[in-house]
Amino acid sequence: MPHPHEHLTRSPLFQDLAPHDLDAVLAAARRHAVRRGDVLFRQGEPAHIVYMLTRGEVKLTQIRPDGREVVLRYVGPGEIFGGIAALGHGEYPVTAEVAEAGETLTWDGDALSRLMERYPRIALRALRLVIDRVHELQERIVELATQRVEQRIARALLRLARKTGRKVQGGILIEMPLSEEDLAEFAGTTLYTVSRTFTHWEERGIVETGRERVLIRSPEGLEAIAEDLATSDNPSAF
Amino acid sequence: MPHPHEHLTRSPLFQDLAPHDLDAVLAAARRHAVRRGDVLFRQGEPAHIVYMLTRGEVKLTQIRPDGREVVLRYVGPGEIFGGIAALGHGEYPVTAEVAEAGETLTWDGDALSRLMERYPRIALRALRLVIDRVHELQERIVELATQRVEQRIARALLRLARKTGRKVQGGILIEMPLSEEDLAEFAGTTLYTVSRTFTHWEERGIVETGRERVLIRSPEGLEAIAEDLATSDNPSAF
DNA sequence: CGCTATTTTGAGATGGCTCAAGCTATGTGG
DNA sequence: CCACATAGCTTGAGCCATCTCAAAATAGCG
Numbered sequence: 001m002p003h004p005h006e007h008l009t010r011s012p013l014f015q016d017l018a019p020h021d022l023d024a025v026l027a028a029a030r031r032h033a034v035r036r037g038d039v040l041f042r043q044g045e046p047a048h049i050v051y052m053l054t055r056g057e058v059k060l061t062q063i064r065p066d067g068r069e070v071v072l073r074y075v076g077p078g079e080i081f082g083g084i085a086a087l088g089h090g091e092y093p094v095t096a097e098v099a100e101a102g103e104t105l106t107w108d109g110d111a112l113s114r115l116m117e118r119y120p121r122i123a124l125r126a127l128r129l130v131i132d133r134v135h136e137l138q139e140r141i142v143e144l145a146t147q148r149v150e151q152r153i154a155r156a157l158l159r160l161a162r163k164t165g166r167k168v169q170g171g172i173l174i175e176m177p178l179s180e181e182d183l184a185e186f187a188g189t190t191l192y193t194v195s196r197t198f199t200h201w202e203e204r205g206i207v208e209t210g211r212e213r214v215l216i217r218s219p220e221g222l223e224a225i226a227e228d229l230a231t232s233d234n235p236s237a238f
Numbered sequence: 239m240p241h242p243h244e245h246l247t248r249s250p251l252f253q254d255l256a257p258h259d260l261d262a263v264l265a266a267a268r269r270h271a272v273r274r275g276d277v278l279f280r281q282g283e284p285a286h287i288v289y290m291l292t293r294g295e296v297k298l299t300q301i302r303p304d305g306r307e308v309v310l311r312y313v314g315p316g317e318i319f320g321g322i323a324a325l326g327h328g329e330y331p332v333t334a335e336v337a338e339a340g341e342t343l344t345w346d347g348d349a350l351s352r353l354m355e356r357y358p359r360i361a362l363r364a365l366r367l368v369i370d371r372v373h374e375l376q377e378r379i380v381e382l383a384t385q386r387v388e389q390r391i392a393r394a395l396l397r398l399a400r401k402t403g404r405k406v407q408g409g410i411l412i413e414m415p416l417s418e419e420d421l422a423e424f425a426g427t428t429l430y431t432v433s434r435t436f437t438h439w440e441e442r443g444i445v446e447t448g449r450e451r452v453l454i455r456s457p458e459g460l461e462a463i464a465e466d467l468a469t470s471d472n473p474s475a476f
Numbered sequence: 477c478g479c480t481a482t483t484t485t486g487a488g489a490t491g492g493c494t495c496a497a498g499c500t501a502t503g504t505g506g
Numbered sequence: 507c508c509a510c511a512t513a514g515c516t517t518g519a520g521c522c523a524t525c526t527c528a529a530a531a532t533a534g535c536g
Contacts, residue, residue: 062376062380064380064384066384066466068384070379070380070383070384072376072379072380084369084372084373085369087362087365087366087369093373093376094376113362116358116361116362116365117358117359117362120354120355120358120361121355123354123358123361123362123365124325124351124354124355124361126365127325127354127361127364127365127368128325130365130368130369130372131322131323131325131368133372134322134368134371134372134375135322135331137372137375137376137379138300138310138331138332138375140379141308141310141375141378141379141382141426142300142302142308142310144379144382144383144426145308145382145426146302146304146306146308146426148523148524149523149524150523179481179482179483180482180483181482181483188379188382188383188384189524189525190524190525190526191482191483192483192484192485192524192525192526192527193523193524193525194483195482195483195484195485196484196485198483198484199484199485209483210533211481211482211483211532211533211534212481212482228304386491386492387491387492417513417514417515418514418515419514419515427492427493428492428493428494429514429515430492430493430494430495430515430516430517431491431492431493432515433514433515433516433517434492434516434517436515436516437516437517447515448501449500449501449502449513449514449515450513450514
């Protein structure tokens with residue numbers, strides 16, 4: 001096994017802890033392999049456990065009474081999730097489904113609370129992390145309230161690219177199975193509109209898509225759409 | 239002057255501190271009267287100061303490049319704001335404007351950080367508060383992504399009623415000047431649609447509105463609309 | 477090699493926005 | 507105290523971006 005602190009130091013949450021204290025944190029954690037499709041917890045369940053993803057990809061969704069699903073966040077390696085509930089109120093506000101196989105570290109919520117009282121820096125770090133999430137969520141609210149679907153899809157893609165994109169020759173590949181329906185639920189639209197948008201973009205050479213696969217050929221083109229700049233190459237399109 | 243801890247104990251942030259420690263916190267704070275229209279800070283300014291509102295009402299908005307404004311939150315007495323930025327990154331992500339005159343307590347962000355290291359419970363409390371905000375923001379994202387304008391307006395009103403509503407005979411009065419434009423920016427729509435919606439609701443006896451004034455006559459009616467229950471009294475309306 | 481999940485495309489309906497214009501309180505200065 | 511200005515509210519007409527529903531094409535998977 002590699003250095004046991006490897007995964008922990010990767011997370012901002014534990015960044016300014018001394019190695020000795022990291023041991024204490026690690027000792028309280030458990031390790032689990034997770035597979036695509038696994039549901040780690042469901043919206044409404046009592047929240048006891050805090051997760052950290054070390055490999056893979058997890059999708060956090062909320063399901064409405066009418067069955068419509070909204071993706072609130074894609075979680076990548078090094079990120080914490082579920083903690084937000086386990087430290088706050090009693091229930092998970094979202095459902096966590098594994099989008100790509102990987103591995104998690106888990107803590108008992110109470111144990112983590114105690115660690116935080118002992119190591120206030122963890123609490124402060126956690127606070128900063130959650131604050132970043134607030135900013136991100138606020139940004140999405142503003143987007144949903146003011147932007148058109150095409151711009152929102154562009155932004156959703158760029159966000160995913162930043163998180164799980166890998167540079168390959170010819171563009172940036174989103175390294176996780178991402179269906180058009182997933183993307184629609186992330187951008188707050190329908191799979192039909194995503195499909196049509198992709199068709200247009202493909203004609204303009206901005207993306208290349210396949211079954212659950214997206215390759216961004218022109219990040220600049222996407223940015224331009226996201227920022228609502230006049231798209232000089234074809235102003236009348238759309 | 240009344241008991242000096244009065245305002246502090248009102249805030250959940252300092253709830254489980256001993257009186258002696260409260261003194262330390264209060265010593266680091268400054269008090270200011272604020273008037274309607276005052277801008278406490280603007281989006282993009284470097285964030286040094288954390289605010290707590292003890293009286294009045296403050297509106298937090300984000301303004302888009304195109305000039306459109308989105309209301310992200312109404313802050314009522316006892317609530318903290320700005321802290322989210324002062325503890326995290328360097329800039330305020332929103333603009334804070336006083337919607338109703340009142341009074342603030344302010345701290346220097348660094349000073350509060352130090353208080354948190356000294357009293358980890360404050361950090362944990364803060365974490366819980368921010369977590370609550372995350373839940374609220376997530377809820378709004380789901381709303382914006384899935385609900386119709388009428389439902390969103392209903393929910394926006396109910397949220398405001400919970401925060402600043404006062405029971406009067408005949409209903410619940412929102413105790414702050416609230417224009418239809420404000421409400422539109424809060425619900426993610428236009429003032430025209432809000433006006434039309436109010437007209438319908440008024441005909442159905444659900445609300446009573448005046449210049450910057452909203453009285454909710456039938457909270458149940460509003461809830462029904464918010465939950466998208468079939469409105470039995472007039473299913474074909476709208 | 478057939479089954480199922482994913483994607484595409486068409487046609488049609490519509491919710492909500494935009495723009496334009498008039499209306500009505502509220503406050504202000506003469 | 508009145509008349510005028512201003513901010514807020516209402517209403518109409520038209521449009522169009524996006525959703526809905528239906529159906530076919532495609533691509534993996536077992």
